[in-house]
Amino acid sequence: MEPSELHRAVEAGQATASELGLQAGDVMVVHDSDRVALRLAPCGVLARVAPLGHLADSEFEVEVARRLAEVDAPVAELEPRVEPRVFSRDGFAISFWTYYEPVGSEIAPAVYADVFLRHHAALRRIDLDAPHFTDRVAAALREVNDRERSPELPGPDRELLSDTLSGLSAATSIEKARDQLLHGEPHPGNLLNTRRGPLFVDLATCCRGPVEFDLAHAPEEVGTHYAGADHGLIRRCRALNWAMFSAWRWRRDDQMPDRDHWRVEGLSQVRVALDRCRLD
Template sequence: MQAYEAQRATQAAMSIASSLGLTAHYAAVLHNSNKLTLRLQPCDVLARVAPAAHQCAQLEVDIAQQLSEGGSPVAALKAPEVFVRDDYVVTLWTYYETVTPQAIPPADYARTLERLHAGMRRVELPTPHFTDRVSEAQTLVADHDRTPKLAGADRVFLAGTLDRLRGAVSDSGRPEQLLHGEPHPGNLLSTPTGPLFVDFETCCRGPIEFDLAHAPDEVGDQYPGVDHHLLRDCRTLVLAMITTWRWDRDDQFPDGHRLGIEWLGGLRDATAR
């Protein structure tokens, strides 16, 4: 978010927290892109704030609530509601201190993701398919107005890669289930109670390999029953998708343009292999 948007979003989160009897005198920004993540103090609550027009907070809360009730390794909600204030939606979560700055070992990462997947198989909510997310990327690539800095040859390359790998993953014949959607290391917290996943706004249905494509390579080696050929395709597909997001004129990911250039090169290398 731009500075003025972040200020309004922060005020909205603090106002909602105060209305619930939580003491929120100031807020520390933990992450700022298209959505703002705040640590409210001294109540020590984590607030996630997004523009009301571009969010799926209710689905995220519903999924997280069901997973938490089922004992899945997920961060707990502070309040199982979606709050709206001044054109922003706010969700409130438990804040967890990080136990160690070191990376979670691949075996622990894989076991935690396997437990999450087991819990997700018990969730019964209508959710998007992974191909819906690919379609969003394809639409973005095709829209010159939304991706004005994407060169013609790069646009053709991205469009072809997305289409080819979407078909390859869809036609794999692998079982599909509810997935986290983006279980990368930034969405897995090391807490005193063990690793916990956060951020369920990208949940979708698909093969487990689509989720594993977001995790470090060593995690896929530890996860049981993986189709490694499909995992390789999923990794390339995910790289094509996140590369596409970086070329969106409205993307606010930190240093996004540089990453878009860098990831395009990585994607060409991956498809060449």
């Protein structure tokens, strides 16, 4: 967020928490992008604050978390001291979550795969209306094909991303019989190592598709520990994920920190992933 908007978001999160009886005298910004995550102390709560334009996403995330908690999924929980819903204040949508102190170091691939298996099993136990992953691909493709929305994207790179998004989306969505609910973006940054064990966060990306779409967000070694995974499909999904990631970075209004670096890195990773697919 822009500094002025970030300041307003912090004030909105802190004021809402105080009104709900949570002691929030100290605030630390844990993550800052198109929405922010705030650690509130001394109450030990995580507030997720987004512009009201993201209200539907915030409400969807809360509903996903509420349902997954009922089936004991390995996910971060909503803050139990307040009503499980999204609050609106000063142009922001605010939700409150349990704060988990990180512990340990990098999560081993076998452990990561085990958490995936348990999470996917839990997702199969809930009934939720969620978009198909190809809907997200289509949204990324619109950004790439609209020169006004991505004016700085060079012509050859625009063609690369457009061809990758359209071609791999069709190639990875043929067998819909294997589709199920997924996390949607379970990369290492969205899997916390806590005293309760590894827990997935950022549940607003929940969608439908093959489990390989989720596995493609994790380090490559994770897929080797996931029984029954189609490794060729994982590699195709990995190329597709990098193409979507790159498409978002070239949006005119993208606010990801260090965006220029990730624009270059994203395109590089698309090419590496496509080369791996061609070797198949």
